[in-house]
Amino acid sequence: MHMADIFQGNFQKRDEEIKKLLRIEDSFDLIRRRFVIGGRQAAFYTVDGFLKGEVSEKVMEFFYKITPEQMPEDFADFLQQEIPYLDLMKLADQEAFVKAVLSGMSCLLVEGYDIILALDFREYPGRSVDEPDKDKVLRGARDGFIESLIPNMALIRRRIRDPELSFTLVDIGRSSKTDVAVCYMRNRVNPGVLRELMKRLRGIDVDSLTMNQESLGECIFKKGWLNPFPKFKFSERPDTTAACILEGSIVILCDNSSAAMILPTSLFEIIEDANDYYFPPVTGTYLRFSRFLINVVSIFLTPVFILLMQHEDWVPHAFEFIKIQDPMYIPPVAQLLILEVAIDGLRMAAVNTPNMLNTPLSIIAGIVFGDYTVKAGWFNSEIMLYMAFVAIANYSQSNMELGYAIKFMRIQLLILTGIFGLWGFLAGTVILIVTPLCTRTINGRNYLYPLLPFDKVQLMKRFFRVSLSENEKLNHQSSK
Structure with missing residues (x-):
């Protein structure tokens, strides 16, 4: 990769370095738009396929109305006073800049300011949240996850309106830099399991997650590939995923994948179905x-x-x-x-x-x-x-x-x-x-839990579908 510093020098030099860094002239889907903001030269860098036209048009219209007298000398003041869009961040690192552009964000370079501004009004191509073909139910919700990470997170947040619900973002892969979100309830998750999982995720050193969650799963569990029993529970249903999170499970959402990876899990939990x-x-x-x-x-x-x-x-x-x-x-x-x-x-x-x-x-x-x-x-x-x-x-x-x-x-x-x-x-x-x-989950628990080790309360819950109020009582007894 071109390693010249894009945060040093005058505007013309920085713009040329960015052109070389992104190889804009070799890729027709990369957009570089030069214009003027308040008498200062500026340039936008983004990917054509991710650009949301209506929002970008409104932002550009606002920029064109700024006069030279309105342009502050301090970049922080410029952010506070002039930018009309909410979802933005400052970039002072070349790697972060490349990732932001190639992820679909629109990065703004303005003459006289060292920091580059990233505005997030991207729109990923995607399908509607229809019911998944594999996880159909006779009654209940008819929505399902899609291949975009943010809408999938929103489908979970819609069902759990609690500030304890947390989403931690990790990017994995030297080339792909795939966004992976770890979802959990902070007051219900096992802290030791969460720390171990985050340690494994941050320790993954691969070029890319070629097959998304399957590649991620093989990186988390590097041994035992001869054992055919699944180490994770996969679901394309937001309601099932939200229920598992409320029970203390950890959910991994991977960008470009329409399934949620639920762990730790046991054989009895995998056999369960939403129709129950x-x-x-x-x-x-x-x-x-x-x-x-x-x-x-x-x-x-x-x-x-x-x-x-x-x-x-x-x-x-x-x-x-x-x-x-x-x-x-x-x-x-x-x-x-x-x-x-x-x-x-x-x-x-x-x-x-x-x-x-x-x-x-x-x-x-x-x-x-x-x-x-x-x-x-x-x-x-x-x-x-x-x-x-x-x-x-x-x-x-x-x-x-x-x-x-x-x-x-x-x-x-x-x-x-x-x-x-x-x-x-x-x-x-x-x-x-x-x-x-002989199969163990990520927390070291036996795969046949609650049969081994024996847990009468949880075993009853896995074999018998009890009422929802009784289910709350069983969860409370088991936590004790």
């Missing part, structure tokens, strides 16, 4: 139990089926119908593994297929995999039925990372059962239990 709280307690408890049961069944259904096919004499007479009746040309384990991959292939195809072709693709895939493959002898109808249940069960909870963790645990259990039989099934079950037991 938009229905009465009885209905919410039923939804929570059914989701938990479906996830457990989706892990053990196909491995138990393979185990019973290896020992058909274990099948009770009343359940003889579960046996495969048609001839098998491909071993059942191989069929199940092929279908595990095929389901993901269909999912990726649906993501990359234009919306107008999604329905025809689904019909073709259903006919081919559901009928022709059975008739051709590739798969047996019983195995297709069980895998259909597994595929549907993957969508019973909104956390995609947890869905893939369940999938990987099922595959390892399936392979071990297919190779080693009963002993493989037992070994796979032990791995399934030990993996979350």
Whole structure:
């Protein structure tokens, strides 16, 4: 980067140094506008795509009305008396100047003043705050986070009108300088966890956060990448995020990302869904139990089926119908593994297929995999039925990372059962239990909290959807 000092020398020299520093002549989206304020030369530097035309027009109109007699000698007086815009700051550092311009702020250089002024009337391109496709609810709010940091913070602030709500800004990445906001309630957050998180964030030394929050998460947790269980809870819903903040959690918002990263979190907190709280307690408890049961069944259904096919004499007479009746040309384990991959292939195809072709693709895939493959002898109808249940069960909870963790645990259990039989099934079950037991959150707490360590109050809250007034009492008892 050009290292000449842009805060020393006359106006002409500083303007030329800024042109070289920003390489304005090489980038047509960078704007340099020369004009006169009160008889003094001035220049604006900004990015065309972030410029909010109406506000900038009003500010320029005000500048043109300033007479030479109104221009003070002291820059602080100039700020206090003449600038009509509220959101502004003084820049006395070259790195801060570059970041301000490339972030979309309009930086003003005025002849005779050493300090450069940054005015923030930028407007980032963005979509509307529609309900996220993945975190839909049957009742409740229909807004969702977008890719701009400030509107996302406003959606949280709209729900928590408390001065204890704090947003701490950190920029990460030598090239990207990505804005990352850490959100928490100052009177409810664990101070030790907050200090540890801020220490890790400020210690990150990377060129850029290429994949936004995924890159950030891998920088925060540098070890344990073989463990498939998610260390964070992601949500695109402002109401869910605000509820977690009020419970004492820390939320990380990353610029250019439409999801909030919530931590510390446990397995039981990840399984929770917003629909649990938009229905009465009885209905919410039923939804929570059914989701938990479906996830457990989706892990053990196909491995138990393979185990019973290896020992058909274990099948009770009343359940003889579960046996495969048609001839098998491909071993059942191989069929199940092929279908595990095929389901993901269909999912990726649906993501990359234009919306107008999604329905025809689904019909073709259903006919081919559901009928022709059975008739051709590739798969047996019983195995297709069980895998259909597994595929549907993957969508019973909104956390995609947890869905893939369940999938990987099922595959390892399936392979071990297919190779080693009963002993493989037992070994796979032990791995399934030990993996979350050995997982730790950022505060060192067990991943299965409140089961381990046991907390009766919080465990009741995680399994049973209680009334909101009772929830307040449980939180108070747990804090004691």
